[in-house]
Amino acid sequence: MSAVCAASRVLGRKIVSSKAISTQYPVVDHEFDAVVVGAGGAGLRAAFGLSEAGFNTACVTKLFPTRSHTVAAQGGINAALGNMEEDDWRWHFYDTVKGSDWLGDQDAIHYMTEQAPAAVVELENFGMPFSRTEEGRIYQRAFGGQSLKFGKGGQAHRCCCVADRTGHSLLHTLYGQSLRYDTSYFVEYFALDLLMEDGECQGVIALCMEDGSIHRFRAKNTVIATGGYGRTFFSCTSAHTSTGDGNAMVTRAGLPCQDLEFVQFHPTGIYGAGCLITEGCRGEGGILINSEGERFMERYAPNAKDLASRDVVSRSMTIEIREGRGVGPDKDHVYLQLHHLPPQQLAARLPGISETAMIFAGVDVTKDPIPVLPTVHYNMGGIPTNYKGQVITHENGEDMVVPGLYACGESGCASVHGANRLGANSLLDLVVFGRACALTIAETNTPGEKLSPLKPNAGEASVANLDKIRFANGSTRTSEIRLNMQKTMQNHAAVFRTGDVLKEGCEKMDSVYKSLDDIKTFDRGIVWNTDLVETLELQNLMLNAVQTIVSAEARKESRGAHAREDFKDRVDEYDYSKPLQGQVKKPFEQHWRKHTMSYVDPKTGKVTLEYRPVIDNSLNAEDCAAIPPAIRSY
Amino acid sequence: MFSVNVARKAVLSVCRASLRPAVSTVISRGYRGDAPEPTLIEIQLPPWQERTGESLDIKRKRLLYESRKRGMLENCILLSLFAKQYLNTMSEPQLKQYDRLINEPSNDWDIYYWATEAKPTPDVYQGEVMDMLKEFAKNKDMEQRLDAPNLEYLDKSN
Numbered sequence: 001m002s003a004v005c006a007a008s009r010v011l012g013r014k015i016v017s018s019k020a021i022s023t024q025y026p027v028v029d030h031e032f033d034a035v036v037v038g039a040g041g042a043g044l045r046a047a048f049g050l051s052e053a054g055f056n057t058a059c060v061t062k063l064f065p066t067r068s069h070t071v072a073a074q075g076g077i078n079a080a081l082g083n084m085e086e087d088d089w090r091w092h093f094y095d096t097v098k099g100s101d102w103l104g105d106q107d108a109i110h111y112m113t114e115q116a117p118a119a120v121v122e123l124e125n126f127g128m129p130f131s132r133t134e135e136g137r138i139y140q141r142a143f144g145g146q147s148l149k150f151g152k153g154g155q156a157h158r159c160c161c162v163a164d165r166t167g168h169s170l171l172h173t174l175y176g177q178s179l180r181y182d183t184s185y186f187v188e189y190f191a192l193d194l195l196m197e198d199g200e201c202q203g204v205i206a207l208c209m210e211d212g213s214i215h216r217f218r219a220k221n222t223v224i225a226t227g228g229y230g231r232t233f234f235s236c237t238s239a240h241t242s243t244g245d246g247n248a249m250v251t252r253a254g255l256p257c258q259d260l261e262f263v264q265f266h267p268t269g270i271y272g273a274g275c276l277i278t279e280g281c282r283g284e285g286g287i288l289i290n291s292e293g294e295r296f297m298e299r300y301a302p303n304a305k306d307l308a309s310r311d312v313v314s315r316s317m318t319i320e321i322r323e324g325r326g327v328g329p330d331k332d333h334v335y336l337q338l339h340h341l342p343p344q345q346l347a348a349r350l351p352g353i354s355e356t357a358m359i360f361a362g363v364d365v366t367k368d369p370i371p372v373l374p375t376v377h378y379n380m381g382g383i384p385t386n387y388k389g390q391v392i393t394h395e396n397g398e399d400m401v402v403p404g405l406y407a408c409g410e411s412g413c414a415s416v417h418g419a420n421r422l423g424a425n426s427l428l429d430l431v432v433f434g435r436a437c438a439l440t441i442a443e444t445n446t447p448g449e450k451l452s453p454l455k456p457n458a459g460e461a462s463v464a465n466l467d468k469i470r471f472a473n474g475s476t477r478t479s480e481i482r483l484n485m486q487k488t489m490q491n492h493a494a495v496f497r498t499g500d501v502l503k504e505g506c507e508k509m510d511s512v513y514k515s516l517d518d519i520k521t522f523d524r525g526i527v528w529n530t531d532l533v534e535t536l537e538l539q540n541l542m543l544n545a546v547q548t549i550v551s552a553e554a555r556k557e558s559r560g561a562h563a564r565e566d567f568k569d570r571v572d573e574y575d576y577s578k579p580l581q582g583q584v585k586k587p588f589e590q591h592w593r594k595h596t597m598s599y600v601d602p603k604t605g606k607v608t609l610e611y612r613p614v615i616d617n618s619l620n621a622e623d624c625a626a627i628p629p630a631i632r633s634y
Numbered sequence: 635m636f637s638v639n640v641a642r643k644a645v646l647s648v649c650r651a652s653l654r655p656a657v658s659t660v661i662s663r664g665y666r667g668d669a670p671e672p673t674l675i676e677i678q679l680p681p682w683q684e685r686t687g688e689s690l691d692i693k694r695k696r697l698l699y700e701s702r703k704r705g706m707l708e709n710c711i712l713l714s715l716f717a718k719q720y721l722n723t724m725s726e727p728q729l730k731q732y733d734r735l736i737n738e739p740s741n742d743w744d745i746y747y748w749a750t751e752a753k754p755t756p757d758v759y760q761g762e763v764m765d766m767l768k769e770f771a772k773n774k775d776m777e778q779r780l781d782a783p784n785l786e787y788l789d790k791s792n
Contacts, residue, residue, distance in 0.1 A: 063703055066679075066740045071705035127677050168705075168741040176677030188699075209699065240710045240782055241703050273781065275707050352743065355752045356708060359771065479784035522789040528695035530702060531785050 022463045026213040032058040034221040037191045040068035041430035042409025043225030044174035049438025051181035054447045060186045065175045073167030074278045076159040078424040079116035083137040084157035089113045094150045100418025101560035102629040105615035108387040108414035112432045128173045142283045145309040145422040159424040192462040194253045201404035205459035212526030221441045228379040228410040229544040234490035236376035237276040246411040248540035256597035258413040259381035261551035267313040269375025271333040273360040279423045282306045286338045290325040304634040311420045311561045314374035318495045335369035380417040383407035389437035394612040408433035419560020474518035478535045484512045493549045498565045502553035513605030547598040550607040557592040682738035705742035714782035731763040
């Protein structure tokens with residue numbers, strides 16, 4: 001927005017017009033104490049935390065903050081407040097560790113679940129209007145995978161919400177608060193790349209869409225909060241903005257991404273359009289039925305039934321379809337039934353569902369069931385960080401911090417979700433780790449620190465790429481290449497995966513990647529060039545896609561959301577279905593309870609894989625006993 | 635009061651091709667939980683301001699980007715299809731109305747609820763463009779609306 005550009009000049013933050021890297025594009029240099037890329041829940045929480053701590057903070061975002069994909073979140077935030085029944089954050093910890101299928105790092109999970117009640121109360125104090133019980137306490141709802149007493153005490157009710165607009169309320173509240181502390185927003189700026197020097201992050205380079213100028217944001221601390229990359233798949237619940245920009249920036253900087261093969265399929269996306277039907281429906285009593293009218297989840301998860309963990313439900317639905325009990329003319333989906341619920345409850349507690357079902361599926365939810373299918377919904381994987389939000393690499397058996405770089409939210413991988421995320425844990429992830437990044441930066445830096453000057457040609461390659469894409473005149477259009485990528489991923493890396501199908505997918509993805517060299521764009525302008533931006537997003541998506549499919553092909557086991565028909569079981573260091581006594585521990589190379597670290601050579605699309613151990617200890621064994629691996633059933 | 639509203643809605647839903655469930659949505663939409671709705675005091679955000687000095691062509695290009703990049707998939711599909719149909723032929727006052735409609739509201743879901751008539755449109759957004767959007771959302775031609783369109787319809791060389 002021009003108001004923001006003008007403000008930057010007026011406030012005199014050492015803005016310099018630089019001709020060093022480009023004579024065609026005006027280049028403007030900025031200096032800040034911290035720059036946050038992305039203005040969703042995590043980015044806003046980080047930006048607010050940093051500004052509150054006195055750091056001169058820039059927030060660079062391709063969307064107006066309240067239009068980030070966080071706004072779509074209708075479920076809620078999990079926290080063991082204990083308003084509906086007795087609750088303990090250690091039970092939430094247990095649920096999350098189990099939900100992650102023991103791929104989550106228990107120190108990060110400990111941090112998140114212990115901080116959760118304080119995080120929710122903090123949001124309440126910022127002005128977030130949570131739904132209340134009659135007594136005036138925060139109302140908490142049931143959600144999938146949440147139990148009491150370490151799984152033995154029945155369903156827990158710990159999901160706090162603001163009616164059906166928790167995501168929006170979070171964004172509105174955090175954006176408002178951050179403005180009180182003078183965060184500088186650069187809205188509708190598309191971040192192109194990280195500025196790295198000698199393995200340290202020095203800031204970000206971005207394109208201003210309003211006037212086509214290039215901006216280099218120099219800062220000692222960069223926080224990436226760019227969200228997920230659902231748009232690599234043909235059918236997903238994500239907005240068209242989920243293009244994995246941060247993951248790709250990190251990949252191009254030669255750093256690894258972690259666990260990208262773990263893609264969550266939400267059980268109830270509308271068949272066709274992919275629009276999400278929230279898990280809250282099942283929390284309020286909705287049930288899944290097959291062609292025989294059977295509530296089939298009773299067979300697959302006798303205790304939790306329709307509220308079992310998402311990967312369990314997705315797999316159950318896929319098996320029903322596979323075994324011929326699917327519905328519709330092609331028998332390729334199942335039904336979500338809500339018409340047995342009282343209409344007033346539907347209207348009061350699930351108001352948006354009726355519209356979505358009618359507009360995109362032509363269904364009246366008070367009479368008929370909604371056609372649904374497991375649809376790509378969330379990326380558990382992302383940029384690897386420690387529990388403090390610092391981006392790490394793994395060298396010589398040690399985790400090494402990348403100086404100046406942090407990540408949080410869906411783009412980060414702390415890893416709290418491991419192989420599978422529980423519903424309502426994502427909004428919690430955003431606020432806890434957004435805050436963690438701000439706290440870590442505040443601990444180790446002081447506001448106003450002098451910055452070493454940026455190398456004159458920093459970001460040159462990004463501008464060259466931008467220019468190349470803008471004038472690309474090959475033979476294949478952006479939309480064609482994008483569709484090829486999406487169909488390949490959908491057909492070869494979906495809910496159930498098999499070796500030869502994955503291998504074929506890897507080969508196809510390789511040729512789709514290479515077809516980027518021959519891309520054709522049509523808009524040669526530089527102001528509000530949507531064709532250019534969507535092509536840059538395609539480049540980013542492509543990097544995410546190749547890492548996802550190659551990592552999936554390499555991982556020869558089933559764990560959490562990654563389900564292989566040819567390797568149906570988890571391959572841990574011990575066989576946890578039998579007593580441990582007498583078993584020999586498998587060496588690291590021979591089991592799969594480890595994180596995948598993937599790198600890509602951007603010129604060729606070749607993916608290299610390495611592995612990193614899971615952190616099995618909590619932050620403090622006395623406060624919170626770590627949970628040893630076990631067989632996961634609901 | 636309550637029964638008048640219910641009766642009015644019943645008549646309206648009969649008159650329109652039945653697109654919505656015949657459930658009274660008089661109950662305040664914003665709330666879920668057992669307690670009555672409290673007075674919500676939410677933080678005020680800075681007011682939206684119309685951009686000045688922008689040519690119509692540039693305005694159209696900006697609104698195209700802003701139609702395609704929304705907070706949730708439902709709006710991405712609805713608004714990018716709407717933009718494909720109408721953006722290039724909108725007059726200046728229509729463009730200004732559309733600009734305000736898609737950029738001022740804080741909650742993207744609200745725009746969706748107004749367009750699908752699940753919630754009444756606030757007076758300040760009512761007008762020609764809102765009517766066009768509501769009509770478009772009804773999908774009288776029963777088009778398949780499975781996804782947002784590609785950009786190539788804008789390629790003049792086609």
